[in-house]
Amino acid sequence: MSRVSVEVHIEVQTFYAQQMRLLDALDIEGYAQTFTEDGVTDHAHRGEKVEGRAALIAGANAALPRYRGVAVRHWNDHYLIDEADENTLNVTYCSLVTRTDAEGKVTFEPTFFIEDVLVRVDGQLRTKSRTVHRDGQAEPVARAS
Secondary structure (H helix, E strand, C coil), rough: CCCCCHHHHHHHHHHHHHHHHHHHHCCHHHHHCEEEEEEEEEHHHHCCEEHHHHHHHHHHHHHHHHHHHEEEEEEEEEEECCCCCCEEEEEEEEEEEEEEEECEEEEECCEEEEEEEEEECEEEEEEEEEEEEEECCCCCCCCCC
């Protein structure tokens, strides 16, 4: 594995900014399109693994009631990006989710450590797999290099 160029780093951050805006806007269909058709999301902290866009859409739609009537924001940072090959990137980062109600009261979700595999499909980045670890449930997963 090797570190990536500044251009690739910016491309990855832009990809996540677009992906999270879709999720925060509750555009589940648009969000699902940022994954490969067979993409996998594994919420390791609760033993919930979904495979494929259809399952991702179904699971996200089931969770929607919890996010209605609030402004949702995913705050991701501390990106480490490694190039596995010319079309595959391994990305780790930390995530905080906030919910702001109509009165401006902010509540916080637990923090998470995320491990993604991004691949290029027709020149565009897509999430091939995502593993979500909730902080506080196990030994820290974060790696430094």
